[in-house]
Structures are given as C-alpha cells and as structure tokens.
Amino acid sequence: xxxxxxxxxxxxxxxxxxxxxxxxxxxxxxxxxxxxxxxxxxxxxxxxxxxxxxxxxxxxxxxxxxxxxxxxxxxxxxxxxxxxxxxxxxxxxxxxxxxxxxxxxxxxxxxx
Amino acid sequence: xxxxxxxxxxxxxxxxxxxxxxxxxxxxxxxxxxxxxxxxxxxxxxxxxxxxxxxxxxxxxxxxxxxxxxxxxxxxxxxxxxxxxxxxxxxxxxxxxxxxxxxxxxxxxxx
Numbered sequence: 001x002x003x004x005x006x007x008x009x010x011x012x013x014x015x016x017x018x019x020x021x022x023x024x025x026x027x028x029x030x031x032x033x034x035x036x037x038x039x040x041x042x043x044x045x046x047x048x049x050x051x052x053x054x055x056x057x058x059x060x061x062x063x064x065x066x067x068x069x070x071x072x073x074x075x076x077x078x079x080x081x082x083x084x085x086x087x088x089x090x091x092x093x094x095x096x097x098x099x100x101x102x103x104x105x106x107x108x109x110x111x112x
Numbered sequence: 113x114x115x116x117x118x119x120x121x122x123x124x125x126x127x128x129x130x131x132x133x134x135x136x137x138x139x140x141x142x143x144x145x146x147x148x149x150x151x152x153x154x155x156x157x158x159x160x161x162x163x164x165x166x167x168x169x170x171x172x173x174x175x176x177x178x179x180x181x182x183x184x185x186x187x188x189x190x191x192x193x194x195x196x197x198x199x200x201x202x203x204x205x206x207x208x209x210x211x212x213x214x215x216x217x218x219x220x221x222x223x
Contacts, residue, residue: 002155002157004155033210033211035211042213042214042215043150043156043199043211043213044213045210045211045212048210056209056210058210088153090155090156092155092156092211100158100161101156101158101211102158103155103156103157104155105154105155106153106154106155108153
C-alpha cells in the first residue's frame with residue numbers, strides 16, 4: 001500500500017459524458033501527478049500540481065482539467081469523453097527531497 | 113531526459129537472480145537512473161535509483177557501469193510475485209520532474 005488513494009476504482013460511462021477522478025496523496029506530500037495508461041500509448045504524464053498550483057503539463061487534452069485543493073487532494077476532470085479516453089488513470093505523489101513518486105492503485109475508466 | 117533501451121522481455125527461474133539490463137548511452141552527468149516496476153495494471157512501484165555508485169536496498173541492487181552508459185537491476189532471489197514490467201528511467205534529480213516511461217521489460221519469473 002503506497003498511501004495514495006484513488007476513487008473510484010472503476011468507472012463506466014458513455015461518450016460525451018463528464019467524469020471526475022479523485023486522488024488523495026500520502027500524508028505530507030505536497031506534489032500530485034496524474035498519468036494516463038492506455039494500451040497503445042503506455043504510461044504518459046498528464047499534469048502535476050504542487051501545493052495547490054499547477055507545476056507542469058504533459059500530454060493533457062484540453063477536454064481534461066485538474067486541480068489541487070487546500071487539503072492537497074486532487075481531482076482530474078475529463079469531459080466530452082471519447083472512446084479513446086478509456087484507460088487507467090494513475091495519481092502519484094512525492095515529497096520535496098527526492099523523485100521517488102508513490103503511485104495510487106489507479107482508476108479504470110471505460111467509455112462506451 | 114536521456115533515452116533508455118531495454119529488452120522487451122526476459123524469463124527467470126524462481127529463486128535465481130534476475131538481471132535486467134538498461135542502456136542509456138546519452139545520459140548526462142546530472143541524470144540519475146531510476147527503476148520502477150508495474151505488476152499487472154497496479155500502480156508503478158519505485159524500486160531503486162542511483163547516480164554513479166552501485167546501490168542496494170531491501171528490494172534490489174543497481175549496478176551502474178563506470179562510464180554510466182548502462183546499468184543492471186538485480187533482483188537477488190526472484191519470486192513469482194516479481195513478475196512485472198520493469199521500467200528504467202533516467203532524469204535529473206530535481207523536485208517535481210515528471211517520470212517518462214518507456215516500454216519497459218516484461219520479466220516473467222517461472223517455477
């Protein structure tokens with residue numbers, strides 16, 4: 001158990017819909033990262049937040065957005081969903097002193 | 113980030129040492145070598161990292177060549193639960209830098 005929690009574990013929805021994925025980092029970790037893992041693209045970095053502020057952006061679509069709240073939990077919002085958005089979405093957190101990122105168990109999103 | 117090259121897959125007998133190679137010939141002087149693994153769609157798990165000296169922890173050992181152009185992750189006594197995809201990543205030791213995952217090596221530990 002990494003100490004990072006993600007909800008829900010599974011999510012099934014239809015094209016065009018909007019969903020919100022939630023992540024709670026390890027206690028004391030200020031930084032949260034979101035990654036997407038699909039069969040054809042592998043693990044890809046989406047976005048990072050540090051103490052409530054966006055720090056870095058990766059291959060994140062404009063239909064996707066994220067935020068980190070004062071209690072440091074983070075949410076990833078996916079809208080106008082397409083079939084190709086079906087993937088595993090992982091959240092990770094880290095402390096300031098090194099790059100060891102702790103990953104949550106992921107949310108499996110299925111868009112039908 | 114420097115590019116890494118890993119074999120697509122490897123097999124290892126249970127109880128034997130698993131040696132996973134990684135080539136990173138374009139690594140820069142300030143880039144570290146990190147290893148993560150992912151067991152069957154679970155979240156990736158940090159294993160070990162190093163700069164130029166060999167490193168060992170409770171999970172594995174990391175051997176980095178003197179010219180730093182390649183490294184080997186060693187699982188000393190592989191078990192069936194070590195079957196996973198192993199990712200070698202090189203990047204600077206700077207807080208908040210994203211991880212760039214390649215295809216990794218599928219390690220199959222067989223009884």
